[in-house]
Amino acid sequence: MIIKTKFLCPIFLIALFYFFFGTNTAISQINLRSIENFSIYTSNGAISNENTSNITRDIGTDAGAVTGFGSPSVINGSIQIANSMTIQANLDLVDTCVQINNTTTTESHIPVFGNGETLTPGVYSQGGAASIVGTLILDAQGISNAQFIFKIGGAFSTAAGATVVLINCASPASIFWLSGGAISMATSTTMSGNLISNPGAVSMAEGGTLVGRMLSTTGAISIDQNETINTIPIIGTITQPTCTTTTGSFQIINYDANNTYSFTPSVVSISGTGLVTAYPNTYTFTSSNSSSCVTSVVITSRIINYWTGESSSDWNNAGNWTCGIPSHSNDYINIIPLVTTTYPIIGAQPDNSGIVTNLEIPSGASLTINDNSLRVTTNLKLNGKIDLEGNSQLLQDTGSVFNVASSGAIEIDQQGSGNSFRYNYWSSPVNSRGTAFTIGEVLRGGTDTNNMIEIDFGSNYTYADGTTSLPIKLSTYWMYKLEDSGLGYSAWANVGNTSEVKAGQGYTMKGSNTSSVEQNYTFIGKPNNGIIELTVDSNNDYLLGNPYPSAIDANKFIEDNGTFPGTSSITGTLYFWEHYGGDSHNLAEYQAGYGTYSRGGGVSASSSPPVAGVSTAGSSVKGPPKQYIPVGQAFFVVGDTNGGQIQFNNSQRVFAKEFSGNSVFMRTDNSEATTNNNLNNDLRPKFRIGFDAPKISHREVLLTLDDNTTDAVDWGYDAEMYEVFDDDMYWVLDDKKYVIQATNNFGIDKEIPLGIQTLEGGLVSIKVDGLENAEDYTSLYIKDNVTGETHDITNQNFSINLDAGVYQNRFFLVFQPNLNIIEEETLLDGIQIYMNNSISELQLNRIVGTKILNVSLFNYLGQEVKAWSINTDEQSISLPIQLYSGSYIVIVETTTGKVNKKIIIN
Incomplete structure (x- = not known):
């Protein structure tokens, strides 16, 4: 008799439920597919039965007759002849033979099996004919899905009375006998497993028992009066x-x-x-x-919540799920199965994002996200597809796992410069090799976002300079990475589209041959997740990149790689290349520079002046780098004095759209809106000071007020310059050049040194580029220590001709003009200002013809603490003051102008 064994669920159920047999790590599991429905099957041959037999499942042939199975024989299945089921079985039987032949042999065996022999799970090979004599014991060693594979090069037979005994969880469903010739079982054989002849006939003599299947790719199958036994449950x-x-x-x-x-x-x-x-x-x-x-x-102890799509495609519609909308408040396993209805979509509404604890998407199923986010808090198993459209992003919490056995992919877009002469510095949010990728494996042309196609890569440096084409062209000549080096340009390594790049590393790539300002690219692969680490040595440069399919918080990245014991590895500053001008492949003709970001803020890229006859004046179009680093953006870091491990982790991930103004990809287009959203909560006062000179187009330095900092160098806040031009300006800290400085006060008496260097001399100018979160009355001045004069730069440039040289101690940023030192009785512009501390009164006297309108009092931080509206013709005015002792500035507004004076209150 022949009994079909079926330990595994159908394919659809396997995709939806956990495997319940554990894992046999030594051998890939053989998948019979539709063959599981048959007890007897041949692709080409007749099937015959003599006397009485008992068959558990179907009997089938794709070319031949089936005879002899009438009463009293019993068939618990049905007979299939030359139909769609047998056609599919033919394909699956061939595939099964391929799977078995592709397994790696663990032991070569002599031609005779049995005689009391015990075998453990493995792949056994015999190059010629083989047979079983006596008893053969197969011991699964307690592994319920352990496989036994026998690859036999010739005919396979059993002696009369031969017996295969299964112990310790061995299963007939996981035993495969593949013969290169005919298979014949003698009388009274007790056999287990899947008998496959490729090719050849298969036969079982009288009194034989098989718990398994008889299969042939080409050959007749015959059985003769087999006994019925109780089958294994x-x-x-x-x-x-x-x-x-x-x-x-x-x-x-x-x-x-x-x-x-x-x-x-x-x-x-x-x-x-x-x-x-x-x-x-x-x-x-x-x-x-x-x-x-x-x-x-x-x-499983976790409830399964299935997507049904019964109401609509809306992920956030409870009617589309068997157990309601997925959330993080339960431990459900949320599954998007293969369905005949629609697949879920997370829409673009601001309050319509997705959050899920555990998510499984089987092969063929999909999830689409439109300008929104999906957050997975625990586990993601992806055999299907997640399509992240527009600014959509995928987030996973700290500890959230991406199942490494997943065979599916995400698709996520990012736009780069469409100019084939200009670089973007990229990173990949996906991988194709676990912890690495090649550009060719993960990057597609996304000109049509609904039809991603392969990119035409070429090695010539001008390959992408031609006219528009489809597919788009990219030159691999410009694809480089810089990995932990202090050697400058010589350390750049060309990776092209085929060399491996690690997750978390950045790479360079020039634009395509599109006619548009931007080129849309689509990354396709497994999403990067969890802790990603790279090593940097002391003072070395490293081109890194955001490795995730979501934005990351630059402040958190800096903090995670900095001040805590054992975590410090970088200087705490990030540098972003922006290539905004110069349509040439000649390095000297690039219009580009490095934007800088620290916890003190961000400053725009600076550039050397235009090249006569080659390029026009250029300046940053993207502005300062922001707190949130977008998908696909690369940046430089520098190893600190010791170097160490650089770490990316899920706690750094955040959903921040680029058009919000809080996340900016350093490409040449500047069409995105700059409105802020609720992620922008930086209310610190910031002063942006600009500098122009003959050998620099523009330099901006930033001064930020932060209570967490000091006047000394503060790690992660103060940022050294990454490049210094022949003519340049910088903050002087610890005898080094800084582009960002943070301090904890802007006192009236504070003087902050500015360094200036000029190679050949000439006219230099200093001005205020911008004031952020500053009071309306704020004024900034440049103090020249040589002349003793101060110059108001709040609304106008301070310009001066300088000889060639370095000026470290001449110029200072100050917060008040150089006021005249006057005695209390001296008239200043017709006004006498006197602080009478004996009676705590500020006393003002005016001369005839001058009318006092308003009086304001400011503390040493520049904060207004008192204000009086006077508007009187009286000659003497007394104003009571009850304030803390200290220095203050009085500003008196008259009909002829403003008067400033420093006073002491005690």
């Missing part, structure tokens, strides 16, 4: 708990009510048809006709 469909049912169940196939079934641990109940009800746990069981463990089955 196996697991069929598993039903997991739901949001309304706390128990699960599983069906025992080949259930025999006359047998006794023992479960470990105990189950809730077993019905007369073999349906077992059980609480969440892992169960093994035996039956009275078997002394070995049969299998194990898992009833």
